[in-house]
Amino acid sequence: MFIWLEFLPQILFMESVFGYLIFCIMYKWSVNWWELDAAGNHIHNSPPNLLNMLIYMFLTPGNVDPQDQLYPGQGTVQLVLILIALVCVPWMWFAKPYYLKVQHEKNQYGAIALSEESAIESGTAAVAATEAATRAVQSHQEYSPEEDEEEEEEFEFTEEMIHQTIHTIEFCLNCISNTASYLRLWALSLAHAQLSSVLWDMTLKIWFNFTGAIAVVGLVIGFSMWFVLTIGILLCMEGLSAFLHALRLHWVEFDGKFYMGDGIKFEPFAFTTVLAD
Structure with a gap:
């Protein structure tokens, strides 16, 4: 589930900005910038500056300077990519905390309903039946390891939102700063x-x-x-x-x-461990 909540918006954000820049670099290399004039002489057209193109892509969305134009319809493509990048930010920000909140409420409501039914059917065994039903509901729910750790402690939506806000800001800033380091x-x-x-x-x-x-x-x-x-x-x-x-x-x-230092001990992959689990 977290592939849709975290990985997909992150990869779309990266590819809509820097993936598009890589595409423009490849396209620029594949174009022959020499052309013949009326007299048959070779004239070298100055290729567009891709750094200026990327900067003005955000400063003037939808508008492309004729000197920075690579292909027809470039302004529309860049506008769509900017919209995708903007949509990915709230997607990364709110989707995971909201999903955890909904799953937590489902678990609470399911445990309460099962405890009430068990209390009606068996008065003396109500506590034991409630605990068994609660464990059965929790065992049939699909959780990732991160969700299991969250359910071990009391879920707090505010704390999860703060954590996700920090993670989203860090990802967006690192996409720019880390990529710019390659300059x-x-x-x-x-x-x-x-x-x-x-x-x-x-x-x-x-x-x-x-x-x-x-x-x-x-x-x-x-x-x-x-x-x-x-x-x-x-x-x-x-x-x-x-x-x-x-x-x-x-x-x-x-x-x-790809690495998050969140306090989880690194364990190398081994088939013996997988078979044992």
């Missing part, structure tokens, strides 16, 4: 490109302005320096830096979407 890799790629340009200009490019023996000796030395520095700095040092950043992002931001 560090984009910043590293810009730094790598600039460093590569500097190495080319300072080691090899300067010798193309000379002629004669000086140019030959300079090109040999410059190429050696450029090759060694490119391998050592760009591929080894900067590549290791990007690898560590990606590893940390996957460990913290990505795995944080």
Whole structure:
């Protein structure tokens, strides 16, 4: 049941915003931005900026700047995705506490009705019959492990709402902050490109302005320096830096979407445990 109450709105919220951004990236890569003019010359049309497109998707819903348009009907698609994301927020917020409240009331009403019937049928055995009927009702109800833990203690709707509010706010904020953390890799790629340009200009490019023996000796030395520095700095040092950043992002931001530190001891999966249960 909690697949419909938590997982489905969460995945819809993610895919309607960042899943759509991934689709736009793939679509942008697949489009040929070169076209022929009347004279037969190739003209390169500037592709739209996807970051600006995503920002204005929320600032001006339904309206798309012609410079940021990828495909026809883009404004309508983005408006529908925004509406889906907005619907998912109250879905995540109220659905689970309301479901637990309804299940708790059903259990209470069922126990009271069974106790009254048992008291009429057997006066002396009313208490025992009530307890047996209550256990029978509870055993036939379908509960998840989380619901069992909630039923062991007295159910409080206010406490459950506070917990779900914190969880919903944390999920929505983490979707933005954790995903934006991956922009560090984009910043590293810009730094790598600039460093590569500097190495080319300072080691090899300067010798193309000379002629004669000086140019030959300079090109040999410059190429050696450029090759060694490119391998050592760009591929080894900067590549290791990007690898560590990606590893940390996957460990913290990505795995944080699936792990909840709520005090439950981790138990690895094993068929022996499943068969024993």
